[in-house]
Amino acid sequence: MMAIDTEWRDYDVIVVGSGGAGAQAASVAAEEGARVLVVSKDPIGCSDTKISEGIATVRASGADDDTEEGLSVNLRMGGGDLNVAAITDAFAEDSQAGYDRLRTQGLRPSIDAERHTPQSLPLPLGGHTKRRSVGHKNSGIAFGHASWHAVIQESRIDYLEDAWLLDLVTEETGAAESAPSRRVVGGLVYDASRGLLVAVRAPAVVIAAGGLSTLFFPKTDTMRGNTGDGYAVAARAGAELVDMEQVQFLPFCLASPPSYEGLCAGEPVTASFLGVLRDRNGKIILDGVYLRTRAECSAAIMRAVEAGNGSPNGGAYLDMTANKKQPLSGPYFMRFLQTCLPSAYNNARQALGKAAGKCEVEWEVRPGAHYQMGGIRADEHGAAVGGDGAGDTALGIAGLFAAGQAMGGVFGANRLGSTALTENVVFGTRAGRAAAETARASRAAPDDAAFAPLIAETVKRFGQKGGEAGSALKLELQRESWDCIGPVRTAARIDRMASLIGEWRTRLDRVSIPVHAVWNQAFVEFAELRNMLETAEAVATAARERDGSVGGHVRLDGRNISAFSTPYSTVVRRDADGGYRVRRVARPRQPLKRLVSYKMQENWRKLQVKMLLMMPKGMQDKKLEKRYRAIMGASGKAPEIVPGGAEGAVGEATRA
Amino acid sequence: MKVEIVTHRDGEATVVDYDYQPRVEGERPMVLDVLLQAQATEMPDLAFRYGCRARNCGVCTVDINDKPRIACRARAREGDRISPVATLPVLSDLVVRRDGIARQMRGRLSGGAQGNDLNVEAPEAYHDLTACIECYACLDNCPMHARNFAGGLPADMPEGHELPDPGEGYRWGNPFSLLKLQRIRIDPMTTDAGREAALDHAMDLGLDACVGCPGCKCGVGIDLKGQVVGELLAAAGDRLPDGDG
Numbered sequence: 001m002m003a004i005d006t007e008w009r010d011y012d013v014i015v016v017g018s019g020g021a022g023a024q025a026a027s028v029a030a031e032e033g034a035r036v037l038v039v040s041k042d043p044i045g046c047s048d049t050k051i052s053e054g055i056a057t058v059r060a061s062g063a064d065d066d067t068e069e070g071l072s073v074n075l076r077m078g079g080g081d082l083n084v085a086a087i088t089d090a091f092a093e094d095s096q097a098g099y100d101r102l103r104t105q106g107l108r109p110s111i112d113a114e115r116h117t118p119q120s121l122p123l124p125l126g127g128h129t130k131r132r133s134v135g136h137k138n139s140g141i142a143f144g145h146a147s148w149h150a151v152i153q154e155s156r157i158d159y160l161e162d163a164w165l166l167d168l169v170t171e172e173t174g175a176a177e178s179a180p181s182r183r184v185v186g187g188l189v190y191d192a193s194r195g196l197l198v199a200v201r202a203p204a205v206v207i208a209a210g211g212l213s214t215l216f217f218p219k220t221d222t223m224r225g226n227t228g229d230g231y232a233v234a235a236r237a238g239a240e241l242v243d244m245e246q247v248q249f250l251p252f253c254l255a256s257p258p259s260y261e262g263l264c265a266g267e268p269v270t271a272s273f274l275g276v277l278r279d280r281n282g283k284i285i286l287d288g289v290y291l292r293t294r295a296e297c298s299a300a301i302m303r304a305v306e307a308g309n310g311s312p313n314g315g316a317y318l319d320m321t322a323n324k325k326q327p328l329s330g331p332y333f334m335r336f337l338q339t340c341l342p343s344a345y346n347n348a349r350q351a352l353g354k355a356a357g358k359c360e361v362e363w364e365v366r367p368g369a370h371y372q373m374g375g376i377r378a379d380e381h382g383a384a385v386g387g388d389g390a391g392d393t394a395l396g397i398a399g400l401f402a403a404g405q406a407m408g409g410v411f412g413a414n415r416l417g418s419t420a421l422t423e424n425v426v427f428g429t430r431a432g433r434a435a436a437e438t439a440r441a442s443r444a445a446p447d448d449a450a451f452a453p454l455i456a457e458t459v460k461r462f463g464q465k466g467g468e469a470g471s472a473l474k475l476e477l478q479r480e481s482w483d484c485i486g487p488v489r490t491a492a493r494i495d496r497m498a499s500l501i502g503e504w505r506t507r508l509d510r511v512s513i514p515v516h517a518v519w520n521q522a523f524v525e526f527a528e529l530r531n532m533l534e535t536a537e538a539v540a541t542a543a544r545e546r547d548g549s550v551g552g553h554v555r556l557d558g559r560n561i562s563a564f565s566t567p568y569s570t571v572v573r574r575d576a577d578g579g580y581r582v583r584r585v586a587r588p589r590q591p592l593k594r595l596v597s598y599k600m601q602e603n604w605r606k607l608q609v610k611m612l613l614m615m616p617k618g619m620q621d622k623k624l625e626k627r628y629r630a631i632m633g634a635s636g637k638a639p640e641i642v643p644g645g646a647e648g649a650v651g652e653a654t655r656a
Numbered sequence: 657m658k659v660e661i662v663t664h665r666d667g668e669a670t671v672v673d674y675d676y677q678p679r680v681e682g683e684r685p686m687v688l689d690v691l692l693q694a695q696a697t698e699m700p701d702l703a704f705r706y707g708c709r710a711r712n713c714g715v716c717t718v719d720i721n722d723k724p725r726i727a728c729r730a731r732a733r734e735g736d737r738i739s740p741v742a743t744l745p746v747l748s749d750l751v752v753r754r755d756g757i758a759r760q761m762r763g764r765l766s767g768g769a770q771g772n773d774l775n776v777e778a779p780e781a782y783h784d785l786t787a788c789i790e791c792y793a794c795l796d797n798c799p800m801h802a803r804n805f806a807g808g809l810p811a812d813m814p815e816g817h818e819l820p821d822p823g824e825g826y827r828w829g830n831p832f833s834l835l836k837l838q839r840i841r842i843d844p845m846t847t848d849a850g851r852e853a854a855l856d857h858a859m860d861l862g863l864d865a866c867v868g869c870p871g872c873k874c875g876v877g878i879d880l881k882g883q884v885v886g887e888l889l890a891a892a893g894d895r896l897p898d899g900d901g
Binding site: 042043044045046050051100103104106108110111116117118137138139140141142144145148149152153155161162192193194218221222223224225256257258259260262263347469470471472475514516518519520521522524525 | 665666679680683684685686688689695696700701702703705706707708709710712713714715728747748749751753754755758759761762763765766768772774775776777778782783786787788789790822823839843845
């Protein structure tokens with residue numbers, strides 16, 4: 001008898017993931033008449049969307065002259081021109097309709113009675129050129145309810161939770177050159193709650209399985225489930241991944257106590273005017289923190305760690321005591337800190353104690369992984385593409401779609417604040433619709449033989465022996481990922497990672513897995529570890545090719561890639577033999593005028609810091625009081641910011 | 657710090673003693689930290705759910721000394737007994753099968769009409785209910801939910817009764833499903849017919865079980881008795897049998 005049985009099912013569309021993107025893809029595909037299966041390893045709607053700050057970008061929510069072109073350019077300037085223009089255009093085109101879709105699922109913002117629109121936050125936040133960010137009560141949880149409703153209420157959607165999509169099944173199309181040579185025919189799922197493999201025949205699959213931050217656990221503020229599953233299954237099916245080196249790290253996450261490790265404690269801007277970074281000897285390693293980019297802050301911390309001057313938990317100290325000590329501006333600073341990023345402040349106060357909460361002592365901080373900007377290479381409908389430039393679906397895989405964090409090309413080298421929740425619904429909707437269309441046009445019945453090798457291989461894993469523990473290997477991989485492909489990288493370390501991945505792959509086959517079929521934790525660890533290894537290799541391969549620092553990618557042994565140089569994206573692809581190949585794809589650069597203006601603003605900012613620091617103390621305090629009053633206005637509250645957003649790091653802001 | 661972890665494999669429960677090693681001096685670990693360390697050391701295949709580690713995602717609920725707690729924000733204490741949530745059937749170790757709850761809501765969620773003006777403010781109570789993270793702590797001591805298991809817990813089903821199939825959705829409701837229905841009822845986008853339908857669903861899920869019940873406890877502090885159960889009971893009025901009034 002087999003250790004685990006296989007059940008066969010037929011659908012038009014499989015959606016992998018039930019968060020902000022997957023829920024929308026599924027509900028749209030169902031509305032279009034498709035029979036949909038949602039495969040979700042966590043409970044429905046329990047995703048990064050649910051635990052986010054709950055702020056969405058809605059074009060024209062705050063200003064009538066907020067054009068689609070303006071928003072699209074805004075995204076590309078923010079992303080260092082690595083983004084695909086057709087994709088940022090689509091984002092700008094659909095942000096309102098997408099948001100309204102969430103409202104039909106129960107998302108209820110405050111309403112601007114005068115303008116008869118959702119109420120946008122009071123200022124055009126940092127990197128956004130217009131007021132267009134809408135906040136919500138209960139943060140991301142409000143969006144989680146919308147995802148839940150989208151899946152549960154649609155009767156044409158079937159769903160499996162506690163279910164892992166193990167791999168896609170594809171076959172040759174035998175088509176002429178103008179069409180893809182391979183197409184999706186379904187996938188194999190491990191349904192842990194029933195203890196079954198489910199072989200699903202379907203002509204279209206939408207991958208909305210989130211990101212990869214768990215590669216860096218516990219140095220991350222995201223959901224545990226971000227094990228790179230979407231990237232890995234797509235890569236194994238032959239799809240291309242773009243900009244995989246672009247992992248966004250927040251510089252100021254907590255390093256201790258262990259329960260709070262990785263959670264966000266602040267952003268460069270929350271350090272305020274006099275916040276500095278110090279090493280363990282008290283030496284200032286970065287001043288003017290509030291005007292720095294996240295990458296600059298992360299690099300300063302990690303350089304101190306490299307030099308042996310890091311804090312006990314491998315970070316550095318964010319010292320904001322000078323802000324607090326100012327007689328006039330000190331109280332303003334405290335209100336600013338407490339109100340501009342309240343969730344982060346609460347994390348820090350709870351984790352580090354009362355004195356830290358009052359900024360009487362410095363905070364130990366360390367970077368943490370937050371968001372993957374790269375992902376499955378797709379067009380503006382989420383369809384997998386290959387080839388040069390923006391890509392061509394004829395060189396992609398027919399029937400394969402991506403949405404949300406799993407999809408690349410939307411944000412390039414940096415993501416503007418409040419855009420991820422909009423990205424989810426915009427590209428979830430587009431991918432769901434396109435997948436339903438593909439299913440309608442599909443006639444060929446798949447050959448069940450295409451599933452056979454995968455099923456046989458998977459069944460054999462139950463009962464695999466060898467003495468290795470998947471959970472322990474995961475921890476090893478996570479430690480090395482941090483050191484080698486984490487917030488700072490060098491060629492030597494990336495190479496070390498590549499060779500370690502080879503060893504882990506061998507050990508993967510020696511992970512012990514008992515035979516029981518229902519919720520086999522060892523099998524789950526194995527399956528996720530396998531995906532994390534695949535993803536780590538994709539990141540390492542792309543990071544090796546990108547030989548300088550840009551956006552989320554910081555090279556200690558390389559130069560800073562100038563905004564004036566010709567931008568390119570990295571594209572990686574897995575060969576049939578499991579090796580990864582990388583190439584560059586050229587991107588058009590912003591007009592020179594915009595870039596020059598950016599450079600001038602950057603220099604002006606740096607000069608301002610110098611002037612402020614050189615002022616006599618009393619004058620400095622008075623000047624700061626005035627500035628806080630200007631920021632916080634009559635309400636005495638700072639405008640809220642989003643972790644990862646451009647407004648959190650004004651050093652990145654004028655790029656947008 | 658010594659704790660007991662109750663593991664489940666193939667229907668057999670085993671109590672495992674685990675000695676937590678503090679990672680920093682004076683550490684006051686959360687229960688989730690204990691589980692993570694146990695998995696990283698002596699129990700590599702220990703099965704448990706977790707997600708955000710910040711009390712937002714709602715998936716890491718376990719019973720601590722027989723009371724449901726959110727593991728990522730519950731301090732572990734010497735001698736604690738960590739077991740799977742008793743109100744749902746166990747899959748493996750500390751993992752219970754959750755999907756019977758959401759599935760019972762299929763076909764019960766529509767309330768609005770197409771073409772509504774979306775720019776309408778929701779009442780504050782709507783947002784009070786949206787704070788629910790779906791941790792299912794509220795199933796504890798719920799007489800309505802217990803009807804699914806012959807009035808008791810899944811593990812204590814009396815002879816002659818079969819466990820219901822969660823894949824079909826549970827027949828009887830719970831505070832969470834009532835919260836979802838009440839949320840629809842106070843949504844300004846819901847039509848009058850939608851409001852009535854939501855109340856009918858609450859009745860069908862067993863709202864009568866709430867009559868005379870001392871009330872349920874929310875894992876994140878929502879006033880379930882006042883803002884959910886009380887409101888539904890008041891709306892149902894005469895349709896319910898007499899209880900404590």
